[in-house]
Amino acid sequence: MKILITGSRGQLGNEFSVLAPAYPDFSFIFTDIAELDITSEPDIDLLVKQEKPAVIINCAAYTAVDKAEQEDNLAFLINATAVGNLARVASKYNALLVHISTDYVFDGKGFKPYVEDAPTNPVSLYAKSKHAGEQQVQSYANRAIILRTSWLYSEFGNNFVKTMMKYGRERGQLNVVFDQTGTPTYARDLAETILEIIQKQPVPEGVEVFHYSNEGVASWYDFAKEIIEISNISCKINPIETKDYPLPAVRPFYSVFNKAKIKHRFKIEIPYWKDSLRECLGRMNQE
Template sequence: MKNILVTGGNGQLGQALQKVAAAYPQFNLLYTDYQDLDITDADALTAYFAAQQIDACINCAAYTAVDKAEEEEEKAFLLNFQAVLSLAEICAQHNTQLVHISTDYVFSGKQNVPYTEAIETDPQSIYGASKLRGEAAAAGYNPDTIVIRTSWLYSEYAVNFVKRMRELMQEKQELNVVFDQTGTPTYAGDLAKAILDILQYKSENTEAAIGGVYHYSNEGVTSWYDFATTIKEMTNATTSIQPVTSDKYKTAATRPAYSVLNKEKIKTTFGITIPYWRDSLAKCLKNM
């Protein structure tokens, strides 16, 4: 049985991994959060890895307060870059497979065709810049590192767009939602399964060179407005939802206007089937 360290275990993806892990009995997942293991503390990482054999690490820990990062640049880079650097170094020392989670915010959002892994990055926010530096740190120590960029993550857990929309639709008669930002939602349960499928593939193909950057989101394309109206439809809510442009909804950090990710590489490399976003949303809402 392989030991897999999960950092950020109390977040959306960490909790999703806990739910799907039963289907992978060959893996023993060790869930930690900052109270158990502060990944910004290099000495704590050294002690943790010395205490037990860690075969793989899924780094779900991140500073994700996108707007707040504009004011807290140092904190964002501490967790999204410096901590990743320390984690990558310790994983390399112990021959531990690192899977690092990144974001669509590393792109400018200014193009109109799905982003492949080869397209040049150009973050427009502190959050995006800190995550991009983290990608470089994760891969810099070991070419076998797997970086997975995802977008619009939601789940039954923590704070996310789907949960917030459900709450607001119970409280308000009318909501304004931007319609000029296009992307694809990602159900955390689907991403969690994909990560464990990748680690299973690696354990069965030990000589395969699979390190690099991959994209994962659900299939399809939508806007935040259409995402919200679909939530309304699936929950039989009566709230009126009005489409507005981004300039009517000011935020400290710039959001990508277009962040659809091309998933061909991850599907081809690992034989992964990705569900359509509406199907996964229905599943999540049912679980709620």
């Protein structure tokens, strides 16, 4: 089975390259913006027509959450309009589209883990652009999975784990917010889950939304403490409130997912976030 990966040089996209040798039944076409700019529907059409992938996994995105408050046109172009391009082409050639979305589609005012059909209410412009992307999939895809994930990190790209390690080594103490709660997700676990889902045919007809993060719950403060402790970095982490660390984009205060649907449907087990973090840091330290 042929799988087209877009955004393959991002955090999630890179994980598929690492996993590829373990899935000999799949052949992968890895593309990032240089090989396939998803804002061009004719380019997507040409590639899909030639290669005929059975599955398109969209890892391409505009992910600069704070910059999106200024660059909203670009964020909407990549996170929404371009997703519509992918959805239309996938439908035209009968490919399954796996699209990645975010916990930010919720406003974070809840206090119970969000189920897939909980009312959405994106607040920041990044969140609105990702929400619009989901709507594009719903409008144009015949067969698609929208996978919402949260607090993604990996050995690749820039993320909170690397930022904490860098600043933790440079500074004696760090202030980190403790009043935003969610769940970290190791991009390797997410990539593996996507490949397992694809293997477990039949995949759903129509468009279905699933939630995936690692297991458990943490604040950014808890996440930072764990990163610093596992990495044996000598740095004090101070809990602070969001109001004391203002950023351009508003984040949800609570964005924990209910993952019962994905676990039951595909019979998967999800690793606890601290175990996955330990694994990722172990790999980072080997390099």
